[in-house]
Amino acid sequence: MGEGVEWGLHCCVTLAWLGDDEPVPTARLAAWFDLPPAYLTKRLQALVKAGVLSSTPGARGGFRLGRPPERITLMDVVAAIEGPDEMFRCTEIRRRPERSGAPARQFPQPCGVAAAVRKAEMAWRRELAGQTVADLLAAAPAGAADHTRRHFPRVTG
Amino acid sequence: MGEGVEWGLHCCVTLAWLGDDEPVPTARLAAWFDLPPAYLTKRLQALVKAGVLSSTPGARGGFRLGRPPERITLMDVVAAIEGPDEMFRCTEIRRRPERSGAPARQFPQPCGVAAAVRKAEMAWRRELAGQTVADLLAAAPAGAADHTRRHFPRVTG
DNA sequence: GTCGCAATACTCGGATATGTCCTGTCCGAGTTATCAGGG
DNA sequence: CCCTGATAACTCGGACAGGACATATCCGAGTATTGCGAC
Numbered sequence: 001m002g003e004g005v006e007w008g009l010h011c012c013v014t015l016a017w018l019g020d021d022e023p024v025p026t027a028r029l030a031a032w033f034d035l036p037p038a039y040l041t042k043r044l045q046a047l048v049k050a051g052v053l054s055s056t057p058g059a060r061g062g063f064r065l066g067r068p069p070e071r072i073t074l075m076d077v078v079a080a081i082e083g084p085d086e087m088f089r090c091t092e093i094r095r096r097p098e099r100s101g102a103p104a105r106q107f108p109q110p111c112g113v114a115a116a117v118r119k120a121e122m123a124w125r126r127e128l129a130g131q132t133v134a135d136l137l138a139a140a141p142a143g144a145a146d147h148t149r150r151h152f153p154r155v156t157g
Numbered sequence: 158m159g160e161g162v163e164w165g166l167h168c169c170v171t172l173a174w175l176g177d178d179e180p181v182p183t184a185r186l187a188a189w190f191d192l193p194p195a196y197l198t199k200r201l202q203a204l205v206k207a208g209v210l211s212s213t214p215g216a217r218g219g220f221r222l223g224r225p226p227e228r229i230t231l232m233d234v235v236a237a238i239e240g241p242d243e244m245f246r247c248t249e250i251r252r253r254p255e256r257s258g259a260p261a262r263q264f265p266q267p268c269g270v271a272a273a274v275r276k277a278e279m280a281w282r283r284e285l286a287g288q289t290v291a292d293l294l295a296a297a298p299a300g301a302a303d304h305t306r307r308h309f310p311r312v313t314g
Numbered sequence: 315g316t317c318g319c320a321a322t323a324c325t326c327g328g329a330t331a332t333g334t335c336c337t338g339t340c341c342g343a344g345t346t347a348t349c350a351g352g353g
Numbered sequence: 354c355c356c357t358g359a360t361a362a363c364t365c366g367g368a369c370a371g372g373a374c375a376t377a378t379c380c381g382a383g384t385a386t387t388g389c390g391a392c
Binding site: 001003005006007009010013031032033034035074078087088089090091093094096097099100101102103105106107108112113114115116117119120121123124125126127128131135136139140141143144147151152154155156 | 158160162163164166167170188189190191192231235244245246247248250251253254256257258259260262263264265269270271272273274276277278280281282283284285288292293296297298300301304308309311312313
């Protein structure tokens with residue numbers, strides 16, 4: 001997993017705390033978390049394309065949540081940033097004996113090995129899809145939202 | 158996930174089918190699956206170090222299963238090949254506002270974001286640990302073992 | 315005031331370095347079986 | 354028949370090259386707000 005996932009999730013939580021009265025520019029988020037601004041922008045754009053965030057261009061523009069926190073699952077964020085492809089890619093190794101001279105056979109689909117690993121992968125995805133940004137907000141300590149709302153605007157971007 | 162995982166699992170299944178009367182050299186496995194021999198060796202060595210396989214040096218040496226298939230979980234193979242580190246690494250982004258001028262706070266440990274993702278990661282690991290190579294053998298089609306035993310020795314390494 | 319115009323502050327998308335890790339190869343050292351030759 | 358030594362067949366570990374992908378930066382284009390000046 002790239003670290004972009006961590007960035008994305010923390011940005012979502014922060015945006016939720018700040019509310020969506022007015023959009024937050026990337027420069028501020030980058031300054032807050034001490035991240036490279038240009039690169040963070042790329043990641044946020046990916047979240048916009050997935051509908052997790054919405055962006056408003058122009059002066060006083062920036063990013064805000066694309067929908068309420070209860071409807072943003074961790075799976076949404078991970079999928080948007082890491083890309084849609086699964087972590088286990090079956091290259092059909094099992095068929096290669098044919099290249100090496102063995103006679104062709106009937107193979108069940110999918111490959112048993114691939115199916116087994118994918119079962120685990122589905123558990124991972126299901127667990128991610130079962131948690132929302134709202135859950136993260138609920139689990140955060142009491143003063144966290146206030147602390148953010150108080151000091152975020154003061155950070156020099 | 159690197160493709161080494163697929164290699165490792167298929168090799169385990171094949172080794173199980175071939176039985177452990179006599180060890181199987183890497184060159185044969187590589188020829189069977191049409192894989193780069195030197196690189197496959199590296200992966201098998203990792204499995205040996207984890208106890209999944211055992212190796213016998215010298216002429217007529219090679220690899221065989223390190224323990225019965227029922228006691229080799231998919232987690233064992235994945236951990237041996239992919240390494241012990243978790244896929245999500247928390248870099249404690251949440252603390253960085255302090256660097257940017259915000260006052261220090263008390264943070265719960267672990268970070269809520271990290272905990273949420275790790276919960277999903279645990280589901281993935283649990284699912285992998287719940288399946289063994291023996292399960293893969295049981296799920297394979299009827300003739301697969303025979304087919305392998307018949308044609309494997311004929312492949313020119 | 316208000317209309318128009320320029321400057322500013324943002325996002326968006328693409329092009330481009332840089333770095334890190336996965337993939338793949340090679341070589342030397344150690345270990346064991348096999349085999350040939352001499353007693 | 355047995356002992357000995359050489360050869361061959363393997364694993365093991367490290368060093369190293371190449372390429373793919375993640376990381377990071379920069380620039381031009383588009384868009385909205387703000388502010389200024391003229392009427």
